[in-house]
Amino acid sequence: MSRRVLAKVSEVKPGAPKIVTAMGRQIGLFNVGGEYFALANRCPHMGAELCKGWIVGLVQSDAPGEYRVTRPGEFLRCPWHGWEFDIKTGQSWCDPKSVKARNFKVQVEPGSELVKGPYVAETFPVTVEEDYLVIDL
């Protein structure tokens, strides 16, 4: 297992995930209300590029005629069949018992720590002025 520096924190905005390649796999980085999450860019249903889907909330209802939007910005809807996944956990909303998108724990590290190593930046130089998103692979 190695720690990978995937992106600058400033590059990953709410509602605008960044897809990066690390160790040969594509990973989508998400900013949900200032917290950072990472999902494999592959839908567990049929293999679509999951992280290119829409970022949505849930419309929930307790009874016909009553509706509310909950958890806006916390779900990712697959570009093909519209399956929704909880960005924070990878859990499928439509089939939570048996389906889960692969997720990775993301840590925010200051560049001043990272330049000491032993981290591996995939595609860019690390500077002390910025914060970075790091995962273990």
Add this chain to the structure above:
Amino acid sequence: MNVPVRQPVAGQRLMVVDCDIHPAYATPTALYEFLPQRWRDHWSTFGTFFRPPLIGQLPFPRMMAGGMRIDSFPDNGSPPGADLDLMRRQLLDACGVEVGMLIALSRGGMEERNLDFAAALSAAANDWQLHAWCEPEPRLRAAIVVPQEHTEHAVAEIERRSDNASFVQVLMSPRTADPLGNRRYWPIYAAAEAHNKPVALHVAGFSGGHSSTPTGWPTYYLQEHYAQATGMQSTLASLVFEGVFERFPKLKVVLIEGGFAWAPALCWRMDKAWERMRAEVPHLKRPPSEYVREHVWFTTQPIDEPDQPEHLVDIIKWIGWDKIMFSTDYPHWDFDDPAQVFAKLKLTGKEKAALFRENARAVYGLP
């Protein structure tokens, strides 16, 4: 590591015949170059005259991005299904499609009320399929689009196109002015049978003015999506009971995107009623299920998914392993990927080959 979804080595890949691909027009006026000036003027002045289901509503699935895969929008701004290179990358190459059946739904005149205009549109749509798709991409095959309410033109179009090997079937709407078994449509079946072209019926958003469910207009898209299956059942029952298959013993009918899990139950029910009351339809010489078994093929997408996957295998057994043909419905949102669609089923190599390739090769007489 992620396991690659598809085998990259050509020799090991599953090769498929895709029985439902939707090409789109790159621009709203892409058909103009195939239309006489008289009809270009008509179109630009008066527009087309379909009977849409509900004002302001799209006639097709609209859950995702206007019914499309989000990743199927070409960079050049044309609609999904309009860009051949993207179709090659996302479908033909990515999914190992050896032969792909074009189902050109919109603006081919199938639902146009002005019959002369409908005839011009169908001829133009057939020229366009050759020019924009089949000639540049030999993996693609066209269907002869015919305006079913204009039988004289439909027959002429079948006769004009049949010698071209790019046209492998006849495409008409299943939601016609009258149910499709009606004799007004028989000349089309006679021509299709004479030229050995299966008749393809793809579920249609345009409804010929009829409501899309048997009990009235639906409120939700999910109702309408389901109603495509009941619509296909009505169409099939009409073909059977009117005696179409008795009159045209070599006619083949391919039902596209209407599902198939319902077919055994429909056959049981039709047979039961026929056994007791066959005097009403003395022109039927055999149980209805036998006509279905002999004359009708079904495509897979959107695949029915029972909780116990093996139940789908039972259903295929009841219908016949030789009658089910794989389809993706590219670029629509409910696209089925050949690498995934039957992943939960335990299929033998022979069964897989039948579903993905051999059944379609047999029906369409592919070399």
